Amino acid sequence: MSGIWVISETPKIAWEMLAKARELAGNEVVTAFVVGDYETGMDAISFGADQVLLLEMPANIPWEECRDVILKAGETNKPSLIMVAATRRGKDLAAQLAALLDAPCVSECKSIIKDGENFLTERIVYGGLAVKKMVSNGCLVATIPPGTYHPEKIEGRSGDVKQLKPQGFKMVVRERRPKPATSVNISDANIVVGVGRGFGSKEEIQMAERLADILDGAIGCTRPVAEDLRWLPEECYIGLSGQVVRPALYLCAGVSGQVQHVYGIRDAKTIVAVEKNENAPIIRIADYYILGDLKEVLPALIGAFAKAK
Amino acid sequence: MKKIVACYKWVADEADIRIDEKSRALNFDRVKYKISEYDRNAIEVGNSLKDKYSCEFVAVTCGAQVESSLKDVLSRGPTNVYYINDEILADADGGVTAKVLAGIIKKIGAVDLVICGEGSGDEYGQQVGPRLAALLGYASCTFVTKLDLTDEGLMAERKLEDGIEVVQVQGPAVVTVLPDINTPPIPTLKQILGAKKKPTTKLSLKDIGLSRDACAPKLKNIGVLGTVMERKGICMNIDGLSIQEAAEKLAKRLSADGILG
Numbered sequence A: 001m002s003g004i005w006v007i008s009e010t011p012k013i014a015w016e017m018l019a020k021a022r023e024l025a026g027n028e029v030v031t032a033f034v035v036g037d038y039e040t041g042m043d044a045i046s047f048g049a050d051q052v053l054l055l056e057m058p059a060n061i062p063w064e065e066c067r068d069v070i071l072k073a074g075e076t077n078k079p080s081l082i083m084v085a086a087t088r089r090g091k092d093l094a095a096q097l098a099a100l101l102d103a104p105c106v107s108e109c110k111s112i113i114k115d116g117e118n119f120l121t122e123r124i125v126y127g128g129l130a131v132k133k134m135v136s137n138g139c140l141v142a143t144i145p146p147g148t149y150h151p152e153k154i155e156g157r158s159g160d161v162k163q164l165k166p167q168g169f170k171m172v173v174r175e176r177r178p179k180p181a182t183s184v185n186i187s188d189a190n191i192v193v194g195v196g197r198g199f200g201s202k203e204e205i206q207m208a209e210r211l212a213d214i215l216d217g218a219i220g221c222t223r224p225v226a227e228d229l230r231w232l233p234e235e236c237y238i239g240l241s242g243q244v245v246r247p248a249l250y251l252c253a254g255v256s257g258q259v260q261h262v263y264g265i266r267d268a269k270t271i272v273a274v275e276k277n278e279n280a281p282i283i284r285i286a287d288y289y290i291l292g293d294l295k296e297v298l299p300a301l302i303g304a305f306a307k308a309k
Numbered sequence B: 001m002k003k004i005v006a007c008y009k010w011v012a013d014e015a016d017i018r019i020d021e022k023s024r025a026l027n028f029d030r031v032k033y034k035i036s037e038y039d040r041n042a043i044e045v046g047n048s049l050k051d052k053y054s055c056e057f058v059a060v061t062c063g064a065q066v067e068s069s070l071k072d073v074l075s076r077g078p079t080n081v082y083y084i085n086d087e088i089l090a091d092a093d094g095g096v097t098a099k100v101l102a103g104i105i106k107k108i109g110a111v112d113l114v115i116c117g118e119g120s121g122d123e124y125g126q127q128v129g130p131r132l133a134a135l136l137g138y139a140s141c142t143f144v145t146k147l148d149l150t151d152e153g154l155m156a157e158r159k160l161e162d163g164i165e166v167v168q169v170q171g172p173a174v175v176t177v178l179p180d181i182n183t184p185p186i187p188t189l190k191q192i193l194g195a196k197k198k199p200t201t202k203l204s205l206k207d208i209g210l211s212r213d214a215c216a217p218k219l220k221n222i223g224v225l226g227t228v229m230e231r232k233g234i235c236m237n238i239d240g241l242s243i244q245e246a247a248e249k250l251a252k253r254l255s256a257d258g259i260l261g
């Protein structure tokens, strides 16, 4: 058992993980599994890989069906660590590889430290309430969220690039419907107005939009507002499974403040809540709050902020 | 008749977990347990397929203290629940859990479709579903928002970062479903009473041929640290202040804090 594998469908996340892999590997071999042509392979080498295996998937096959061909590549030598990009496809693939290698899998791993033969890892548990530290023995699989590490290009590196030919698929893609491009970007906003299920209808969100306009802020929301009610685009939802924001002000209304949502606003400098239920968890984690019906409070806030500006 | 299994995890309600401000240790003293949030969607998918195609539909779970979950899950539609309750599973990681669930599912036999939630409420590892698929030799079809059975397998819509992918699967599969696939109804009184009359099937690790050694987790927990936040907690409309006045007070406060312009 030696060496590190880096597996990613997108080159950028592969480069990020390669930086960490290079640091952990020492003299051991770093193998990158990436999608693309010879050029892509050479890029991976310059970002830290010693050898590259290109995965060429037929267009109508989901990428994560490359599972078996990846395992085959490891028949003669099991790596000590397999890093996989924590995209939805990546998480699926990583868990399957882990099962077939009888290895542990740390999902959305936040840190990896080498400790002799073992790895110490950290991840978030209980909906964002706590950080769990773990030690693994034997081959470890970890999925790494995009943006965790900084890619570093190293001049003058060389290595092998080979092509793999995946086969043996269980799923066929019948149709793909790309997501329409949105211009939503709430992670950089200085002020975020948060919309929760306490809004009675899509029309009422206009109040939040007016507030955001006056404050020069962006609109964010809870997961059910985006996914169940579909009142706002999915890029808007904040929390454990959505965006993490760090604005100077997070002002929300009709948001109960469940742990999974709060995970995404933990680092807001100031939290303001508008809520009709004084026992809602959001009250316990707000700096300032107004108890009342948002249909009454938001127009009052729009007036007050307009005056204050 | 197709045979469908939904897997659910019996988890601590995270809203009841308290964190000690000083030690940052988690306090579970007042914690109630529940069927993991998104597993209710998984169960409801099985339930509606049962009604639509008159399939056989059962639930499966494993853990250290899962017996109190049985009535609850049976009130949500399945006709039986197969489970393993063993103290050794208190430390189970995703790898161990998947082995146990795969063992139970093999014991049930000839299962066409296994439905899991997107991720469990406590771990949210999003791994037990695809692990199960690999162990059973089934297709792994994850992050599903629409699902229908076909004669040979199933058709599903998966929601991925860049859009929707419609896939066709031949043969048996494990699917994991996103919460937007349905809205699980709250069981009615009649369903709750009816659950008491349904059978349950208790299995042991021995029954599924899994040794206690195989149940040792390969990931050892070496500490859980709660995150705490320091917040002011100031109510703006106390002392009989009107909403209008409270709003103005808040605007002044935020200006004074240097947050507004």
Ligand SMILES: Cc1cc2nc3c(=O)[nH]c(=O)nc-3n(C[C@H](O)[C@H](O)[C@H](O)COP(=O)(O)OP(=O)(O)OC[C@H]3O[C@@H](n4cnc5c(N)ncnc54)[C@H](O)[C@@H]3O)c2cc1C
Pocket (backbone or CB within 6 Å): A195, A196, A197, A198, A199, A221, A222, A223, A224, A225, A237, A238, A239, A240, A241, A242, A243, A253, A254, A255, A256, A257, A258, A259, A260, A261, A274, A275, A276, A277, A280, A292, A293, A294, A295, B037, B038, B119, B120, B121, B124
């Ligand atoms: C594994 C997992 C991951 C999750 N990930 C996320 C995530 O990333 N992001 C996320 O947001 N959620 C996530 N969730 C869901 C989360 O647990 C909550 O269900 C969700 O955040 C609740 O959204 P809400 O606050 O909008 O709705 P609710 O909890 O229904 O709260 C609505 C609030 O509005 C108040 N209200 C109602 N009417 C009014 C009114 N007229 N005026 C003022 N107040 C009013 C109510 O008192 C209530 O407090 C996750 C759940 C799980 C299990």
Ligand SMILES: Nc1ncnc2c1ncn2[C@@H]1O[C@H](COP(=O)(O)O)[C@@H](O)[C@H]1O
Pocket (backbone or CB within 6 Å): B007, B008, B009, B010, B036, B038, B039, B042, B060, B061, B062, B063, B094, B097, B101, B115, B116, B117, B118, B119, B120, B123, B124, B125, B126, B127, B128, B129
């Ligand atoms: N102990 C368990 N018993 C039954 N099903 C489980 C168990 N743990 C996880 N699952 C299933 O696997 C899914 C993913 O779990 P996880 O990998 O922990 O996020 C859950 O939504 C459940 O459907």
